[in-house]
Amino acid sequence: MKLSVVATLYCSAPYLDEFHARVTQAARQLAGDDYEIVLVNDGSPDDSLERAIGLTRIDRHVAVVDLSRNFGHHKAMMTGLASSRGELVFLIDSDLEEEPEWMGDFALQMEAQSCDVVYGVQANRRGGWFEQFSGALFYRAFRLLTGVGQPDNIVTARLMSRRYVDALLLHEERELNIGGLWVVTGFKQVQRIVKKHATSPTTYSLSRKISHLVNAVTSFSSLPLVFTFYSGLVISLSALVYIVYLSIRYAFIAAPPSGYTSIIASVWLFSGLIIFFLGIQGIYISKVFSEVKRRPYTIVRQIYGHHDGEGPRP
Structure with a gap:
């Protein structure tokens, strides 16, 4: 399979139909009919799961991985990557703050620069002064305390080669911080400046940001x-x-x-x-x-969808 598109679902119902349509169009331009869309339901409280299951009935390229409860964004992303099969894997949020059409530009840059990863970075962090200040403080504190060179204002959207994704999945820690893992996995990675849209208010409160920083630092540094x-x-x-x-x-x-x-x-x-x-x-x-x-960091309740006549995904 040439391409996998991986996204997580959490309160994604208002965006899901448009997201699916735009991802489908972008994927066809890049991979023809040889692609899959893997949606991971991270215990969404709305009807995102039902809408996603409905997509599997009308589009054989769609598969839905339904987690048994909410495990968190980072763990859900890793589960989606583990379920992907494409030689190229495009990871993106489903709330349309990141544009599915970026995958075409990312692919061109990957080919031109012969790299394994092209990831998006915001030129200017969206939000008010406190959001920008706290974001800048997080990245500086993380780099200072861990020595891991995670770029400022990185977004979820990234196009990755199969060998990079397989290497990323070798990390098996339970309390994972995927931003740091992206960096320490290595390979040639290049950034692309993007403009992230604001479709919904951020769910990261100050307490969650502090908790995220503590978890990130203690995961990568003594x-x-x-x-x-x-x-x-x-x-x-x-x-x-x-x-x-x-x-x-x-x-x-x-x-x-x-x-x-x-x-x-x-x-x-x-x-x-x-x-x-x-x-x-x-x-x-x-x-x-x-x-x-060694508890599993996610538990899959059920997988929906068929691929190329093979039947349900294992």
Whole structure:
């Protein structure tokens, strides 16, 4: 099979018919009749699943992977990639904020530059000042703490070769961050500037962004653990120097003044630091706990659709 188009469904019902029509047209221009459209229902609360199943009845190129519940966007994307069969795989969101027609331009650039991945990057991040500021802060913090060179304002849309997708699927961690995995998988990857549309309000609140950053950093770097060691070392040396200073002052100058406020402030400060450092270690321990159990990161309830007369997908 020449081309697979992979998309996830979550509250996608208003866009699904137009998405299918536009993807079909773009796929036919690129691959003729040799393509498939893999839709992964990530526990969508609306009727996205029913609409998608309806597409499988009228279009043999469509397959629907129905997950047993909502597992999250990144895990659903990986499940869709694992279900794809094309020599080229185009990954895209189904809410039409990213244009299905990009796949033709991506394919031309892939051929011209002999690369394995062409991915979209926004020239200017959409949203207000807080959205732009928090987005820029996330990418800078992620690169600083992990050393992984993930570009700013990257979007989901990307065209990938089969060998790259197979290599990407070798990553088997349960608490995955797909943005980092895209980078560390390697191969020659080139970017293309795109303009992302705004069809719906973002679902990423500030708390979700912070949680996403914590998960991303702890998935790719042990630097926070190293930071706790050096922080403890600096605090211990500072305390030792202060003890020496107080001893000299008490012996040769005068007794240091007593102060209840300073004592309480010091206790609160160091107690907070201890709890903070224990929390960092706890995050890593929880990740180890999750990984060693080897639970599947998604569970497929049912697969709908037929391909080239082969019957249901396995």
